[in-house]
Amino acid sequence: MSAAAILDWGLGLAQAMLVLAMAIAAWRMLRGPRAQDRILGLDTLYLNGMLAIVVHGMRTGSGLYFEAAFIVGMLGFTASVALAKFLMQGEVIQ
Amino acid sequence: MSRVLPHPWLSAALALTWLLLNGPPGPGSLLLALAVGLAVPAVMRALRPRPVRVRAPGALVRLTAVVIVDMVRSNIDVARIILGLRPGGRRTGFVAIPLDLREPFGLALLSIILTATPGTLWVQYDSDTGRLLLHVLDYTDGEAWIRRVKDRYERPLMEIFA
Amino acid sequence: MTAAQMPAWVACLVVALALAGAGFALTGALGLIRLKTFYERVHAPTLGATLGMALILASSMLLLSLTEGRLVLRDGLIGLFLTATTPVTLLLLTRAAAHRDRHEGRPGAPPKA
Numbered sequence: 001m002s003a004a005a006i007l008d009w010g011l012g013l014a015q016a017m018l019v020l021a022m023a024i025a026a027w028r029m030l031r032g033p034r035a036q037d038r039i040l041g042l043d044t045l046y047l048n049g050m051l052a053i054v055v056h057g058m059r060t061g062s063g064l065y066f067e068a069a070f071i072v073g074m075l076g077f078t079a080s081v082a083l084a085k086f087l088m089q090g091e092v093i094q
Numbered sequence: 095m096s097r098v099l100p101h102p103w104l105s106a107a108l109a110l111t112w113l114l115l116n117g118p119p120g121p122g123s124l125l126l127a128l129a130v131g132l133a134v135p136a137v138m139r140a141l142r143p144r145p146v147r148v149r150a151p152g153a154l155v156r157l158t159a160v161v162i163v164d165m166v167r168s169n170i171d172v173a174r175i176i177l178g179l180r181p182g183g184r185r186t187g188f189v190a191i192p193l194d195l196r197e198p199f200g201l202a203l204l205s206i207i208l209t210a211t212p213g214t215l216w217v218q219y220d221s222d223t224g225r226l227l228l229h230v231l232d233y234t235d236g237e238a239w240i241r242r243v244k245d246r247y248e249r250p251l252m253e254i255f256a
Numbered sequence: 257m258t259a260a261q262m263p264a265w266v267a268c269l270v271v272a273l274a275l276a277g278a279g280f281a282l283t284g285a286l287g288l289i290r291l292k293t294f295y296e297r298v299h300a301p302t303l304g305a306t307l308g309m310a311l312i313l314a315s316s317m318l319l320l321s322l323t324e325g326r327l328v329l330r331d332g333l334i335g336l337f338l339t340a341t342t343p344v345t346l347l348l349l350t351r352a353a354a355h356r357d358r359h360e361g362r363p364g365a366p367p368k369a
Contacts, residue, residue: 002264003261003262003263003264003266003267004262004267006264006267006268006271007262007267007270007271007319009271010267010268010270010271010272010274010275011270011271011274013275013278014271014274014275014277014278014312015278017275017278017279017281017282018278018281018282020282020285021278021281021282021284021285021286021304022285024282024285024286024288024289025285025288025301027289028288028289028297034294034353034356036294036349036352036353036356037294037297039349040288040294040297040298040301040349041288043301043345043346043349044284044285044288044300044301044304047281047301047304047305047309047338048281048285048304050334051277051278051281051304051308051309051312054312054313054316054331054334055274055278055312055316057316058270058274058315058316058319058320061323063320066330066331066334069334070333070334070337073334073337073338073341074337077341077344077345080345080348080349081344081345081348084345084348084349084351084352085348085352087349087352087353087356088348088351088352088355111333114329114330114332114333115330115333118326165306165307166307169280169303169306169307172287172299172300172302172303173280173283173303176283176284176286176287176290176291176300176303177283177286178290186293186295186296188366188367190367205343205347206339206340206343208343209302209342209343209346209347210302210306210339210342210343211306212284212299212300212302212303212306213299215295215298215299215346215350216343216346216347216350217295217350217351217354217366218350218351218354218366227366227367229295229298229299229350229366231296231299
């Protein structure tokens with residue numbers, strides 16, 4: 001088996017595993033049961049999505065995916081923090 | 095020195111980040127990195143960041159090594175718990191740890207360390223009493239967790255930011 | 257060096273690192289299903305955010321350094337960024353959950369610090 005084929009198949013498998021992780025996180029996000037579980041699911045979803053983009057960048061050999069992964073990471077962080085803040089102040093403490 | 099470079103570490107880190115982001119270092123990107131390193135800390139001065147003083151660089155290196163080993167070990171432990179590869183019952187619980195560390199940078203680093211080692215979760219820190227509430231995934235002996243956090247992480251951190 | 261000129265064992269090393277990282281990330285996500293309470297589940301994603309992330313980024317840096325013929329450490333920035341931000345997210349989320357649980361007097365709420 002050539003090196004290119006090993007890379008293609010191996011990284012493809014890694015990508016599939018990360019997509020499965022995203023699906024599980026999405027299930028937790030939709031299922032709940034409470035708001036904090038949904039935010040945790042969203043946090044895991046974007047984290048695994050970011051890793052999947054990094055692996056996709058390795059497979060295609062394009063440097064552009066690095067920027068995409070970085071932006072996904074930043075926006076996901078901001079979203080999770082904002083949602084957690086909302087959970088503290090929007091619902092319970094008035 | 096202090097007027098041109100109010101935060102030498104911040105300047106160096108920013109310049110290095112710029113170089114890492116911009117591919118092969120050429121004269122153009124070196125010049126831009128220098129500009130970023132000089133300009134950004136000057137702008138940041140309006141926020142009055144507190145100066146960081148690392149007293150014991152050797153302790154910092156040792157602590158980093160300890161944390162990397164602990165990270166790998168606790169990752170494997172938690173993975174085994176999740177996959178159900180560990181026989182026997184498991185209890186989880188909250189542990190209250192009285193901290194002597196007061197330095198904000200030290201506390202920030204401690205929170206990063208405790209998050210980076212899965213199995214420990216920072217729940218709450220009370221700055222008045224200095225008590226830290228942790229949730230641990232594998233709660234067999236609360237005393238052991240208190241000793242581990244205090245001896246392995248808190249003492250080196252107090253040495254570093256004395 | 258292009259992927260075609262690469263020796264097979266180097267490709268195997270890159271793939272092994274990426275697969276190990278993806279394995280830890282997937283195990284972490286599985287923890288979201290398998291663990292029973294919220295405070296246990298918060299531990300799970302840190303698997304992907306620490307060792308899973310580190311292994312995948314190491315694999316990416318290795319591959320990129322080989323194909324470009326120079327040391328490429330750019331992906332390490334993602335690692336630094338993620339290491340600094342994950343504690344903030346989880347800390348805020350746990351505190352919000354602890355506050356809600358205490359306020360509603362649920363069993364399993366954390367004790368007062």
